[in-house]
Amino acid sequence: MTDCETVVVDGASLTPDDVAAVARRGATVEIAEDARAAVVASRERVEEIVESGQTAYGLNTGFGQLVDTRIEESEIERLQTNLLRSHASGAGRPLDEEEVRAMLLTRLNALVKGYSGVREVVVDHLATMLNERVHPVVRSRGSLGASGDLAPLAHLSLVLIGEGEATVDGERLAGADALATAGLTPLTLASKEGLALINGTQLTTGIAALLVVDAERVCEAADAAGALTTEVTMGTTANCNPAVQRVRPHAGQAAVAERIRALTADSEIVESHANCDRVQDAYSIRCLPQVHGAVRDAVDHLREAVEVELNSATDNPxxxxxxxxxxxxxxxxxxxxxxxxxxxxxxxxxxxxxxxxSGGNFHGEPLALRLDYFVSALTELAAISERRVDRMVNPNLQEEHLPPFLTPEPGLNSGFMIPQYTAASLINEMRATGRPSMDNTPVSGGQEDHVSMSATSAFAAKSALENARTVVAVELLTGAQASEFVDDSLAHGRGTSVAYRVVREASPPVVEDRSLDGDMEAVAGLIADGTLSKRLAAEL
Known part of the structure; x- marks a missing residue:
């Protein structure tokens, strides 16, 4: 749980918002005393079993298909070190800082549950690395999502033994040198510790936790954008009547309908055409609660899985x-x-x-399936948003008060023609995204014969989230531009007026053509950093 800028790690109460606080805002990490006691007790159990002389996977055996190879006691420390070295064979771009910090935090939280058998010094090193901002250089590709995110976690963990590389204050240093900046010395790993460090779902979980926070902001922004579009296209909010929701009581649908009513409360624009002769609005406006609500339900479904996974022991054995x-x-x-x-x-x-x-808690399927579903949901959110953009700019669909492509001089100027193209392009990319969890490539001599590809699902979901956010930003910009052609004596609603002002603070009205990429990026940034959500929350 987060207390100001401190996150107390106890193996039981970490949330996606805590992950965002540490990964993005640099919140300090503390290990709960009860969690320390659990770590010590777990280590004592490992040592007891090792001293008994029994063969135990992960303690004194090889790994994967080499599980039946017994390792002599004198070679156990070397075994753990070799495990990190051999598994640090990833590829692709290095993870960015927030992804690395999310991995460090989620791995730490899993270890302090007290089922992994590491020494207290290991979890202390991880906490200090976070607090002193020592960020391992982690290759992003190579995980199969079972046995967890092995290759990325191996790159992360190499720094603990003074190998690999890490960035400190933007400088890339050798692992031992990076540790020294935090007053740490390289560890010599004991039995079980190498495997405990790399066997888990922390790349997938860390990214998914950040995605949940980001997606909830995008959903709030999409509701605001949809409400603004409803106003400027002279739509009705009758579709949000509570009676409609009660006879089809999906939680997300009801929540969105209530949100649209709040956003458009006191809207003189909506009231101005309450008695018009239009019978129905197009689906992209009329079915907004149903579509946005289903997306919210999907995001909630992912949050549920992430909250369980954040506080789970996911290594093996x-x-x-x-x-x-x-x-x-x-x-x-x-x-x-x-x-x-x-x-x-x-x-x-x-x-x-x-x-x-030995079990299979490292298997990323509980997250992989929901991440793929999450991509589908975000694609639909972007798709309905783009359709509303088209209704504002398309001369064949526009209301009479709106000029073609929302420019005062159509023909000489193209106005908002091309942002809709960009939105369409991004949606096409989202639709072309595969569903990685449906794939499987056996590895390790057939011992690991079914994998989840959860990390691939997480990266696909991150890309989809970024695209959806940009599409919603395009709708907000377009809605604000369309507002310039509405009778200026009519007031926006309580929430839509906030959305309009937030957009206008970043992007002035388009009087004649100019490049809009910076405007789109700026409004997307206001969604991403929570500015729009905070401003709306203060008003509604």
């Missing part, structure tokens, strides 16, 4: 107090002898007090 593993009678030990704590399942290893269980 996981280390439990033996009593935690006994809820399933099939895992109950038949005797008190060492090794029997795994019960009937030979893939779990344990002692009288502790048990290591």
């Amino acid at each position: 996981l280390v439990f107090d033996v009593r935690e593993s006994l809820s399933d009678s099939r895992a109950r030990p038949d005797s008190k002898s060492s090794g029997d704590a795994a019960g009937a399942d030979g893939r779990a290893t344990g002692t009288d007090e502790s048990v290591v269980i």
